[in-house]
Amino acid sequence: MSLPDRTGLSRREYLRAVVAVGGASALGACLAEDGETEDAVPGGTDDPESLPSRQHAWNDALSTDDDGNVQLPEHHVLVALSLVDDGEPTDEARETVETSLRTLERAYEWSNEGLVFTVGYTPAYFERIGSPTAETVELPEPTALTVREDPEPDDFDALLHLASDHAEVVLRAEEALFGEVEEVNGVAVETDLSTVFERLDDRRRTGFIGPGLPAEHTDTSGVPEEIPEDAPFFMGFRSGFRANQATEDRATITEGPFAGGTTQHVSSMDLQLETWFKQDSHRQRVSKMFSPEHVDEDLVGDIGEKLSTSSGVTDERIEATEEDARTRGVVGHAQKAARAREDGQPLLLRRDFNTVDGDRPGVHFLSLQREIEEFVRVRNAMTGADLAGNGVGGVQNNGILQYIFVNRRGNYLLPPRPLRALPSGDPA
Amino acid sequence: MMNRRRFFYCAGSVAALTTAAGCLGDDDSGDGPDADDETRTTAENETDERRVAPDLPEIEDPPDAVYVPTHREAMQMLEPVEAGAYALAPMLSYPHPFWLVDGRETERVDPDGSPAVHLMFTLWDADTGLVLPVESGAQIRVERDGQEVGSPRSPWAMISQEMGFHFGDNVPLDEDGTYTVEVTLPPIGVRKTGALEGRFAETETATFEFTYDEDFRRAVIGGIEYLDEDLWGERGALEPMEHGQGGGGDEGDDHEHDDSNAHDEGDGEDTGHEGEDGHDADGHEEGGGNGQHEDHGDGHVPYSSLPPAEDYPETLLGDPETGDATLVTTLLESDTRLTDGSHPYLLVSPRTPYNRVPLADMAISATIGRDGEELATVDLEQTLDDEYDLHYGAELVDVQPETGDTVTLTVESPPQVSRHRGYETAFLEMPPVEVEVDMEVPE
Numbered sequence: 001m002s003l004p005d006r007t008g009l010s011r012r013e014y015l016r017a018v019v020a021v022g023g024a025s026a027l028g029a030c031l032a033e034d035g036e037t038e039d040a041v042p043g044g045t046d047d048p049e050s051l052p053s054r055q056h057a058w059n060d061a062l063s064t065d066d067d068g069n070v071q072l073p074e075h076h077v078l079v080a081l082s083l084v085d086d087g088e089p090t091d092e093a094r095e096t097v098e099t100s101l102r103t104l105e106r107a108y109e110w111s112n113e114g115l116v117f118t119v120g121y122t123p124a125y126f127e128r129i130g131s132p133t134a135e136t137v138e139l140p141e142p143t144a145l146t147v148r149e150d151p152e153p154d155d156f157d158a159l160l161h162l163a164s165d166h167a168e169v170v171l172r173a174e175e176a177l178f179g180e181v182e183e184v185n186g187v188a189v190e191t192d193l194s195t196v197f198e199r200l201d202d203r204r205r206t207g208f209i210g211p212g213l214p215a216e217h218t219d220t221s222g223v224p225e226e227i228p229e230d231a232p233f234f235m236g237f238r239s240g241f242r243a244n245q246a247t248e249d250r251a252t253i254t255e256g257p258f259a260g261g262t263t264q265h266v267s268s269m270d271l272q273l274e275t276w277f278k279q280d281s282h283r284q285r286v287s288k289m290f291s292p293e294h295v296d297e298d299l300v301g302d303i304g305e306k307l308s309t310s311s312g313v314t315d316e317r318i319e320a321t322e323e324d325a326r327t328r329g330v331v332g333h334a335q336k337a338a339r340a341r342e343d344g345q346p347l348l349l350r351r352d353f354n355t356v357d358g359d360r361p362g363v364h365f366l367s368l369q370r371e372i373e374e375f376v377r378v379r380n381a382m383t384g385a386d387l388a389g390n391g392v393g394g395v396q397n398n399g400i401l402q403y404i405f406v407n408r409r410g411n412y413l414l415p416p417r418p419l420r421a422l423p424s425g426d427p428a
Numbered sequence: 429m430m431n432r433r434r435f436f437y438c439a440g441s442v443a444a445l446t447t448a449a450g451c452l453g454d455d456d457s458g459d460g461p462d463a464d465d466e467t468r469t470t471a472e473n474e475t476d477e478r479r480v481a482p483d484l485p486e487i488e489d490p491p492d493a494v495y496v497p498t499h500r501e502a503m504q505m506l507e508p509v510e511a512g513a514y515a516l517a518p519m520l521s522y523p524h525p526f527w528l529v530d531g532r533e534t535e536r537v538d539p540d541g542s543p544a545v546h547l548m549f550t551l552w553d554a555d556t557g558l559v560l561p562v563e564s565g566a567q568i569r570v571e572r573d574g575q576e577v578g579s580p581r582s583p584w585a586m587i588s589q590e591m592g593f594h595f596g597d598n599v600p601l602d603e604d605g606t607y608t609v610e611v612t613l614p615p616i617g618v619r620k621t622g623a624l625e626g627r628f629a630e631t632e633t634a635t636f637e638f639t640y641d642e643d644f645r646r647a648v649i650g651g652i653e654y655l656d657e658d659l660w661g662e663r664g665a666l667e668p669m670e671h672g673q674g675g676g677g678d679e680g681d682d683h684e685h686d687d688s689n690a691h692d693e694g695d696g697e698d699t700g701h702e703g704e705d706g707h708d709a710d711g712h713e714e715g716g717g718n719g720q721h722e723d724h725g726d727g728h729v730p731y732s733s734l735p736p737a738e739d740y741p742e743t744l745l746g747d748p749e750t751g752d753a754t755l756v757t758t759l760l761e762s763d764t765r766l767t768d769g770s771h772p773y774l775l776v777s778p779r780t781p782y783n784r785v786p787l788a789d790m791a792i793s794a795t796i797g798r799d800g801e802e803l804a805t806v807d808l809e810q811t812l813d814d815e816y817d818l819h820y821g822a823e824l825v826d827v828q829p830e831t832g833d834t835v836t837l838t839v840e841s842p843p844q845v846s847r848h849r850g851y852e853t854a855f856l857e858m859p860p861v862e863v864e865v866d867m868e869v870p871e
Contacts, residue, residue, distance in 0.1 A: 147614045147631065148565045222579040272581045274600065279537045284530050292531065326791035326807070329531040329841035360579050389618040389810040391791035391841040393563035395582050397530050405567065405580040 003029050013216050015167035019075050020206045020357060024180050027171045041169055041185055042109035048102060051110055053417050055118040056262050056349075056368050058163075059248055061111045067308040069242045073112040073163040074210045076353045077170045078266065078364060079177075080203030081158040084196055088129050089422035097421035099191040104173050107185040108164075115169050117162045119420050120264045120412030125157040131425035133413065136256025139263065140372055142409035145379045148395070154266065154410025156200055161264075161351075161366065196422070205268065207355035207364050209233070214354060214361075222360045226277035231303045234271055234354045234361050235400070237289055238304030244311050244334075244346055251349040251368045257427045260416030265375040267365045268355075270405040284330075288400055291317045291332035292324055313338050321384075325391040325398075333382065333399035340374075340381035347374040363404070372411050481522045481539050482649045487661040490853050493752040494589075494781055496664045497850040501590060502651030503548070504644060508729060512632035514613055515554040517729040519591065520638055521546040522648045523598040526586065527852035529844050534852055539598050545640060547583070548596035549611065552730050553814075556623065559732035560616065561585075561593035561786045561818045562810065563845070567612040568597075572605050585788060588848030589666040592732035592785045596846075604641045611635070616812070621766055623814035665782040665850060668731040734777055734784045734817050745835060745865060751858035753778050753787055755837055759829060759865065766813070767823040776808055776837060777819040780851070786818035787843040787855060796827050797834040803827045833865040 003025055004017035014033060018026045045051065052060075063071045085093070101119065108114035123141050126133050133139050142153045160177070162170045169185075176184040178199060179192035214234045217223045228236055253261045276285065282302070287295045290311060294300050299312045311334045317324075318338045325331045340347060349368040354361070369375050383401065388394045395401040415423045485498045503521040523539030523546050547568070552559045563585035570577045583597040601607065616628040638644075734756075737747045743759040760766060760773040767773045774794055778787040788810070795805040804827040808820035829835070839858035 147617070148567065148612075150631070221577075270579045272579045274578060275581055275597070278540065279528060279535075281535045283533070284528065284535060287530060326793075326840045329529070329789075329791070329844045360576070385617060388564070389562070389789070390807075391789070391844070393565075393585060393789045393844060394614070394617055395565040396563050396585060396789070397844050401565065402582045 006033075010216060012213070016075070016206075016208050016213070016216075019077060019167045019170060019208075022077070022171065022174065022201075022204060022206070024175060027168070027175055027181070030168045030171055041166060042111070042114050043185060044104070044106045044108045044110065044114065044187075046106055048105065048417075051105060051417065053260050054248065054252060054262070055414050055417050055420055056251065056264075057248055058116045058351075061116060063112050067242075069240060069309060070245070071112070072209050072240065072351055072353065073116065074165045074208055074213070075163065075167050075170045076207045076209070076364070077160075077162045077174060078205040078366075079160040079162065079174055080154070080156045080200040080205075081160065081193075081197040082200055083125070083128060083157045084198060086128055088131065088424065089196075093196045094421040096191055096196050097193060100177055100193045101420065103176060103184065103187060103189055103191065107176070107187040108169060108173070112163075112165045115162065115164045115173055117160060117173070118264070118414050120159050120161070120414040121423065122154055122157060122159070122410060122412055124155045126413075126425045128157060129422075129424065134256050134258065134426040134428075137253065137258050137261075137263075137413060138371055138373060139411055139413050142265075142411045145376060145409070146383050146385075146401075146406070148401070149406040151267070151406050151409040154203075154408060154412075156203060158197065159264075159266065159410065159412055205355065205357055205364050207353035207357070209353040217356050217361065220356045220359060220361060222271075222273060223356070224274050224277045227273070228303050234273055234363070235276065235289065235403075236285060236303060237300065238307060239352075240350060241307060241311050242309040244313075244338075246346050246349040246369065248349065250345060250347070251370055253370055258413065258415055258419065258423075261419070262349075262368045262370065262414045263372050263375075264412040264414050265365075265367050265369070265372060266408075266410045266412070267406050268357075268408040269363050269365065270407065271361045271363060272403045272405070273361050276400075276403050287328075287330050287332060288397065289333050291320075291335040292328040292330055293317055293320075294332065315344065322387065322390065325384075325387040327391070329391055330397040331384065331387060331392055331399060336384045336387070336399050337378055337382040340378040348378055368414070479649060480541065480543050480645065481524060482652055484524065484652075485654075485660075490661045491663055492853050492857065493663050494665050494854045495850050496655060496659045496662045496666065497589070497848075498657075498660045499655060500653040500666055500669075501588075501848075502648045502653065503546075504638070504648060505729070506636055506638060509634040509636050510554050511611075511613065511634035512630055513554055513628055514551055514560070514632055514634070516549045516551045516611065516613075516634055518609070518636050518638070519548040519550070519594075520644070520648070521548070522645070525849065526584070526596070526598075527847045528584065529842070529846060529856070531844075532842060532856045534847070534856065536852075537598065542600055543603065543640070544598050544600045545638075546596060547599045547609070548586070548591060548594045549583075550591065550594045550729055550732070551613070553624070553627070556814055557730050558624075558814060558817065559593060559730050560628070560812065561732050561788045562616060562618050562812060563595075563789060564616045564618070565614050566595055567614075568599070569610045569612075570599060570601070571608045571610070572602060577602055577607065584846040586846040586848060587780065587785050587787070587843075587851050589780075589783060589785075589850050590669040591848075592668060592783065593788065593845070594732075601640050606637055606639050608635060608637050619809050619811040621811055621813040622816075624812050665780070668733065668783055731783075732785055734779045734786050736784065740775070740777070740816070743865070743867060746863035748837070748861035748863055749781075750837075750839060750861045751842060751856060752781055752854040753843075753858065754781060754784075755792075755861060757835065757837065757863050766811075766816075766821060771823045771825050772829060773821055773823055774806070774808070774835065775816060775819050775821045777816065778843070780855070787845070788818060789844040790820065790842060791840040792820045793838045793840060794822065795836040795838065796824070796829060797836065798830065798832070803833070829865045829867070831865055831867045834862050835865060836860050836862045 175181045176189045211232045215227045313334045352365040392398040506518040508517040523544040527534040583595040586596045611634045613632045737756045740758040745757040747756045756777040792808045796803045806822040808822045838860045
């Protein structure tokens, strides 16, 4: 991939395009564009104990919106990693990984202004090192979860998720981890991952999130002009409401050697936005995204500005999903998926973001939960196969199924921070 | 490698209501559309070379019922493609308006003037020739020169007077050239009975190509066949398109009807497709339900037409109309294969008037009443059967119907399928209808 032509792009557009390209040249371009930023990035800590023991403990370190909902950082990179050597990792390799990651923690504040990140391991990793995961962790191979998909599995070993409000930070952090730069935010890079991991460039994924960002991509094929200017997501509505997210506690493994860790599912999908914005009306988008009642009661507004800390899907609306299918001819994505809640509480902590990887609109749907099985349960509720033929179609008027096309799925274990460096499957 | 140029432009006859439309054959590899120049009307001469879609006249205030549109759509028929248990026939036309349905609301979709085609396909069972009129999440991906054009999409399940039940969408293209379309057909999830039980359980993929160029645009835009303006918006319907593969034969046939005044309202034999007084759905022979079972395999494209009411066996309870649809309602005795043998089966087969196109993705419930009291209410389940085709049915477990009982059919959701012009105002407001049980009625 080559660097984008600066001409005709806004600063933000250009920086996001640069993140998508990655590498030293991208970092250089980023600095040339945004040279002032580095000084402004807050530094990290020399005391690892001061950081939370959960890798996924991001919420307290991130900003919130006016309603108190956690805001994810603006720039995201998913770096796919493949082990250089087979077999049980050596202590030396573990030391290398831990030291490399600590370099980032010393360089950047654990926040959206600095950098937050996780490293997760696939079932393929535990298979490759010959160390099955402890009985307390179910980490299945990723499979197709609907009859409409035939996803490529993430069958490499590990995945780094880097996130920051600064394009330069995610780029430099990635370069630092692979020894491509000598210094990161004033901290010398002495150890890097390159003796342990290879980067799989064709599996590298990037994305963005934030008000107004989707509308800046209307020059991308498949991204229509009709996207509302302030929409934070491609689908045109706010998401990630506090009441609809699992808490970090709820998503955390509580027992066994990986207590304090979590599981991560990452699916990558194409979005059909032309149909969504140019054929469906706002009324239809609201009923398909939330529920028909959201239309009746005018609960949403243009982009979800009327919703504050919740998608507004009440217990009553969740209960009425089947009835809505039969009597309204349409059901909402949110009401359908919420059927999987346990004691009224959501199971998933979503950290998904939009992308134009491959020069078309999509989502990297990243979700954290205590068990992968919980993700599967929510996905089944969202698929609503039980509703198809009972007033709604297989995909039509059946939530947002008609607009999403899953290409990849991956399951990961995110160990607690003390075990994040090449864990064995059962580190008793 | 398929022969892309082996296609048919369906156009020609203006006598759309009274005759089957002629499909002009062109199975040469040559300059297809030019071959039918002589059958064109002035519309062609007015075609702007760069136009991607025609300016179609509007009908003010159409009835809340099936009505005659302003024109017959011209389209290019591609060779049918087989994929596992399925066969499908792709069809291409200019982008044009259609209507989405959610609940009882419609939303008109207009083309935006960019290069695009209205891409359609009819899907049927390769074994029985039965059109499969349910939406189960088919996907299409369009490529040009190995590059995907736009994002994948799930085309809309649609009904049209000419094509019956099909899948379709206005699909944006880049520029002139050859496009490849990959259609992915997931398993069909609705209840399947009879010879269809257990079938359509695999995902299949079909691929076809088409050329988008000036010849295509001229042919489909120039081939539009406008009806006599007096007919626009009148209650009635275009006849199903015939997808014959007769080449010159069809052309000759077409000439016979190439008469701009050919519509003959007085023609008793053919006015089954028209008129306010009852739909006479059963008297209509063209595109009949049984024909479709025989037409496959020789290049014919079956039309989704349900059997007429009298073909339903056992106790026909009635064929009430609601929202301009006909709900053929019958009671099958407990020995029917559609139940486990201990209870009778209530079968409701909703269809359009005139062409008997099945109405999919409805929700219907039935309430059995006796002496003014409600005995039971059951939700009917959408079912595909090789003999009865698409219907909504339920085993009557809690009640044994007797002569004199009433069956009230409540349409909880009208058919959630998109509509071509002439169907968009019908099948929306569908008040409950009642039929009476008469166990003595012979089949």
